Amino acid sequence: MPDSSWSRAVFAQIHARPTAALALSLLDAGFLVLACLGGLLLVGWEHPVGPAALVFPAADLLFLYAMGLYRREALVETGETLGRVPIAAGIAGLVGWAVTAALPAPLGTPDTHLLFAAAVPCFAAAGLTARLVLHLLRRRGAFRRRLLVIGAGRRAWDLVWLLRHEARTLAFDVVFVHDARMGELDARLAANPAHEIVSGLESLLPAVHRINPDQIVVAPDERRGLAMEGLLACRMAGYPVSEYAQFLEREIGRIDLKRLDLNWLLYADGFVIGTMDRILKRMLDLAVSIAVLLVTAPTLLVAALAVKLGDGGPVFYRQDRVSRGGRVFRIVKLRTMTTNAEQGGAVWAAKADPRITAVGSLLRRTRLDELPQLFNVLRGDMAFVGPRPERPEFIHELAAKLPLYEDRHLMRAGLTGWAQVNYPYGASLNDARSKLSYDLFYIKNFSILFDLRIILQTLRVVFWPGGVR
Incomplete structure (x- = not known):
């Protein structure tokens, strides 16, 4: 490293970022360029390539991120996550095809089916090659x-x-x-x-x-x-x-509660959410919730029918939860447990919980039981992104044992959140402490771009729902 203070400051800015993820994103972009050129030659493309064709590689980079392929576990355990690369390429190809086919003639691209046919295998090959190169660089001590x-x-x-x-x-x-x-x-x-x-x-x-x-x-x-x-x-x-x-x-990516210094937290930047931030967040909540409801409405109807036919009980389950400022609201979910599941009082769900029905187990693993909460988001009870809404009975218990637990209610509870995409389902005091560390990090560092990152990473949780109960 050069000796000058100026060059050290530049290197400090570089090292403040996850350099392996940054290197991988550059490798992905470079190999995508080569893949696009190779794909066009492969299908014998004869038309001028317009700006609309950029939708395909942009979508691929977006879904590589959404599938968690720049996260630490994907960078460290490369072989265990390679199977996600073709899935990201396939989804990106479908999105690119749909967008370019829908564009009007001056902006669209002819023969979009050829672009789709070339994009999926070429993008998959580019993503796999980039991760192989990263693995070789890591073995040589890079990063x-x-x-x-x-x-x-x-x-x-x-x-x-x-x-x-x-x-x-x-x-x-x-x-x-x-x-x-x-x-x-x-x-x-x-x-x-x-x-x-x-x-x-x-x-x-x-x-x-x-x-x-x-x-x-x-x-x-x-x-x-x-x-x-x-x-x-x-x-x-x-x-x-x-x-x-x-x-x-x-x-x-979280606030370590074990060694937390309240003096540092008092003087640290963050925990400032302005009026414009709240307005933009609410607009994002409405836009994303309406879009997801439109896309998933047929699936939601089928799931509701399956719950009804499963045991003849009610389709929806309503329960008190806590949101911003400690306000209690009634959350709506598809019912996944037997109708008398809590006749003995409120308890956390356990692994292989006998109260969960056969249909409910499938709904929980696919997260379909969460879809009716979109109506809570539209009503303003919840946000699309925020801390997980907890039950009042558990709130009092956890607040008595965990310092700063009430501070997670500085923002509306969310359908998804930083804790939800980083930590599996938890049903203990230690789990609650770990999730609180992520919730506080989210509130401290809130931004609309952060919300968009979390929404994208929710796709990974949906496709690979590890830890769901």
Whole structure:
């Protein structure tokens, strides 16, 4: 890395992003260009290629993202997610064909069936090739980042563990700075010869020059004795310095509640939702809900008929849930349990719950039972994206045990959300704590673009509903 402060600042901006995902998106775009040219030659395309033809590659990139193929698990476990690439290519081909065929003559493209025939196999080949190249680059050590962690105690160990299991960037080389004034040396770090540990803060800048980290993370167990002058000198020399919670939030996509510092949360950016944001969000809720209802109306009717024929009971199930500001509303879902499922009181659904009917099990796995909630969205009880609506009985219990739990009600409850697309169905206090960490991250970092990302990633949850009960 160059020595100048300016170049270090540029590299810091690059490393603040999930570089493997960024590299994969560039590989996908490059191979898509080659695939499009090859596909046109393959079908003997003779017409001028207009702007409308760009719908096909744009749709492919969109659905690669929607299928979760830029997420950490897809980047780390490449072989387990390759089957999604042809599915994304097929859906993108259908969308591209539908859009270009519907365009009027000056904008449309003739022989769209030929474009579809060429797009699906070529896009699938391009996506598979890009992931093979990424895998080979990773095996050669690409995308590794070098961290200097100030501290070598329990908090530093937690940081390493979370980065290893949850970070969206893939690999780190970590060096720790230990000083007795900042807490004891964690035995788990000391016992691992792969961890380099630097003693003392007196000469931090020379050590930083030697290690040349991409990021300095301040994570001591005890802040007394922390050499702020040394850290400031590193910052002035062009090395990016981040506080533990700030760095971890960016890397794992949630707020770590286990080591939460309320002082950091108080002064951190975010948790600001303006009037225009709420107006745009409501417009997005209405547009997406109406579009989904129009597309899924026949499926919803068939599912409702299946529930009725299954045991003769009511089709819909209504239940009290909590939304923004603690307001209680009646949620509407297709019934998936027996009619007397809660005669003994409210309980969380369990794995292989005997109360779930045969039809209900299928509806839950396909998420079709959630579709009637779109009417709650249209009425304004819910948003399309937001924290999962919970029952009042559980809210009181969880709020008493989990700090900041009530703060998830700063926004309307959602049909889908950041917690729903990142964490499986939960039915315990630990699950609720994990989901709360995602909900707080969503509220803190809310934007309309963030909502659009979540809506796209919901497709992955629908097609691969792991953890649904």
